[in-house]
Amino acid sequence: MSASVPSRPVRADAERSVARILEAARVVLADDPTASMERIADEAGVGRATVHRRFASRKTLLETLCAQLDDQYLRALQEAKVDTAPPLVALYRVTERVMELKLGNRSVLDAVVSALPGRDSHLSAEVQERAEQLFARLHAAGAITAENPAWCLRLYLAIFDAVHHTPAGARNSPGPPTT
Numbered sequence: 001m002s003a004s005v006p007s008r009p010v011r012a013d014a015e016r017s018v019a020r021i022l023e024a025a026r027v028v029l030a031d032d033p034t035a036s037m038e039r040i041a042d043e044a045g046v047g048r049a050t051v052h053r054r055f056a057s058r059k060t061l062l063e064t065l066c067a068q069l070d071d072q073y074l075r076a077l078q079e080a081k082v083d084t085a086p087p088l089v090a091l092y093r094v095t096e097r098v099m100e101l102k103l104g105n106r107s108v109l110d111a112v113v114s115a116l117p118g119r120d121s122h123l124s125a126e127v128q129e130r131a132e133q134l135f136a137r138l139h140a141a142g143a144i145t146a147e148n149p150a151w152c153l154r155l156y157l158a159i160f161d162a163v164h165h166t167p168a169g170a171r172n173s174p175g176p177p178t179t
Contacts, residue, residue, distance in 0.1 A: 018054050020044040022068065025061055026108060033110045037061070065108045072101055073127045082134040087141045090134055102164050109164060131157075 024044035028035045037058055041051040055061040080093035102109070123131075131153055139149040146152050 014054075017044075017046055017050055021046065021051055021054060021061070022065060025065060026105075029108060029110070030106070062108075069101065069105055069108060070124045070127055073098065073123065074130070076101065077127065077130045077134070080134075082130055082137070087134065087137040088143050091138060091143075094131075094134065098160060099163065102160050106164060 021040065021044045025040045028040050028043045032039075037051050037055075038048050040061070041048040044051070051061075055064065076094055076097035079097065080090045082090045082094065085093070132150060135144065135149040135153040135156070138144045138152070139146075144152050
């Protein structure tokens with residue numbers, strides 16, 4: 001039987017390095033979703049060895065960025081009070097915040113999708129569960145009348161996916177199709 005080794009506290013300078021690396025990754029990936037770890041290190045102002053010491057692989061770095069985004073989604077759900085607020089109010093609040101997150105993190109999401117094959121969703125089970133809970137409450141309140149609230153949630157998420165794939169700077173409203 002092995003004893004568990006207590007983890008050492010992370011030094012403040014190491015925490016700052018990690019924060020700089022993650023911010024640099026967001027900036028660099030916005031320009032090039034396939035950017036190298038070396039380019040991210042240059043943007044962060046740290047050596048490539050520092051990046052690799054903090055993140056063993058590109059996959060680990062992207063998973064960390066994804067986990068941070070997931071935490072932001074959870075915070076948005078908590079701030080929207082999906083458990084207690086009137087369901088339509090909670091839906092409005094969540095929609096507003098998630099729209100900001102999706103548009104502000106396109107590069108992270110693109111990089112995750114391209115670099116982590118097989119990961120069909122960047123949403124954690126907890127985020128998914130909380131969203132399902134909100135849609136069940138919307139259904140119970142009669143705000144959505146479809147038989148299956150999970151189907152409505154899939155449509156809702158598909159709308160966010162479409163927003164994510166709309167080119168930056170595109171018009172807010174597509175208007176009528178042109179021929």
